[in-house]
Amino acid sequence: MEPPSGPASRRHVPWSRLLLAVSLLTFWTPPTTAQLTVEAVPPLAAEGSDVFLVAHNVTKIPLGYGWYRGERGDNTQLIASYRVDNDATVYGPVYSGREALYPNGTLLIQNVTQKDTGSYTLLVTKKDLQTEIQTGHLHVYPVLPTPVITSNNSNPREHEDTVVLTCGSETQNTSYMWWINSQSLPKSTRLELSEDKRTLTVVTVTRNDPGPYVCEARNPVSVSRSDPFTLDVLWQENSRALGVGAITGIVIGLLLVLTPLALLGYFIFLHRQMEEPSGDRFTLEAGLQAPLVLQ
Missing domain, CATH: 2.60.40.10 (Immunoglobulins)
Structure with a gap:
C-alpha cells in the first residue's frame, strides 16, 4: 500500500484569490476619529488686534476644556478651564483678563501684544475621563510706523x-x-x-x-x-567757466587799472598844450594884424 501523498485537509488556493485578498487588505483601512487640531485666526496677528484659537474636531459633548501657555498642560501655566455640564469657568495663574473661553473650546485673546507670541495648549477631557491634547502657535507682529x-x-x-x-x-x-x-x-x-x-x-x-x-x-x-529724502551735494564750478563773483572781480580790477591810466593820459595832454612855443603864436598873430599896403 502506497503512503498518501499529503494531508487530506490541505487545499490549493488559486493565486488570483490570494492577490485579491492582499489588495483588499492594502487599500482598506478602518475608520479613524479625526484628530484634534488648533488653528489661530488670523494666523498672523497685528499688535492690538483680537485673535481666536479655534479648536477643530473636538469630541462630542466633552466633560470640559483647559487652555495653557506653553506646549504642555502645566497647571502653573493655566489660562482658564471650562466645565460643560455646569457652564463654569475657572481662571488660572496666567490669565490676563483679555482671554475668553467659549463652550466649543475656542479661546479668544483680545488686544494681543508681541508678548502673546508663543505656544498654546488645549486639553480636552472626555466623559470617560480620557483626554486629548493639542498645541497651537500664535504669531503677533507690530504695526510698523512711518520710517524716517x-x-x-x-x-x-x-x-x-x-x-x-x-x-x-x-x-x-x-x-x-x-x-x-x-x-x-x-x-x-x-x-x-x-x-x-x-x-x-x-x-x-x-x-x-x-x-x-x-x-x-x-x-x-x-x-x-518714508517721506522723500534729498541730499544737498556741495560741488565746485568747472575752472573754465567763470562765476559771477569772478567776473565782477575782473571788471573791478580792470577799472582800477584803466582809470589811473586815463587820468595820466589826460594830464600829459594838458601839459603838452601848455609847453607849445610862444614865438610861433606871435608870428601868426603879427601876420594877422599887419596892414595891407597897396602899390
Missing part, C-alpha cells in the same frame, strides 16, 4: 564724501526696499546695501546723487513708506 531716513552727512562734498542712509529703527521680522527718483535702485558699484537692506551707502557722491530717496519697511501684517 537718516543720514551721516546731509551736505556731502562731490567726489570726496561717502553717505550712509538708514531706513528707520531696527525691527525684527522686517524687510526693506529703496527707491531713487521714484525708481528701484540701479545697478551701480557706488550703491551698496547692507545684508538686511536697511542701510544704503552711496560711495563718493556726485552732483547727480541728490535723490530724492525713499525707503519702505514691510512685515507680515503691515507696510510703511
Whole structure:
C-alpha cells in the first residue's frame, strides 16, 4: 500500500484569490476619529488686534476644556478651564483678563501684544475621563510706523564724501526696499546695501546723487513708506567757466587799472598844450594884424 501523498485537509488556493485578498487588505483601512487640531485666526496677528484659537474636531459633548501657555498642560501655566455640564469657568495663574473661553473650546485673546507670541495648549477631557491634547502657535507682529531716513552727512562734498542712509529703527521680522527718483535702485558699484537692506551707502557722491530717496519697511501684517529724502551735494564750478563773483572781480580790477591810466593820459595832454612855443603864436598873430599896403 502506497503512503498518501499529503494531508487530506490541505487545499490549493488559486493565486488570483490570494492577490485579491492582499489588495483588499492594502487599500482598506478602518475608520479613524479625526484628530484634534488648533488653528489661530488670523494666523498672523497685528499688535492690538483680537485673535481666536479655534479648536477643530473636538469630541462630542466633552466633560470640559483647559487652555495653557506653553506646549504642555502645566497647571502653573493655566489660562482658564471650562466645565460643560455646569457652564463654569475657572481662571488660572496666567490669565490676563483679555482671554475668553467659549463652550466649543475656542479661546479668544483680545488686544494681543508681541508678548502673546508663543505656544498654546488645549486639553480636552472626555466623559470617560480620557483626554486629548493639542498645541497651537500664535504669531503677533507690530504695526510698523512711518520710517524716517537718516543720514551721516546731509551736505556731502562731490567726489570726496561717502553717505550712509538708514531706513528707520531696527525691527525684527522686517524687510526693506529703496527707491531713487521714484525708481528701484540701479545697478551701480557706488550703491551698496547692507545684508538686511536697511542701510544704503552711496560711495563718493556726485552732483547727480541728490535723490530724492525713499525707503519702505514691510512685515507680515503691515507696510510703511518714508517721506522723500534729498541730499544737498556741495560741488565746485568747472575752472573754465567763470562765476559771477569772478567776473565782477575782473571788471573791478580792470577799472582800477584803466582809470589811473586815463587820468595820466589826460594830464600829459594838458601839459603838452601848455609847453607849445610862444614865438610861433606871435608870428601868426603879427601876420594877422599887419596892414595891407597897396602899390
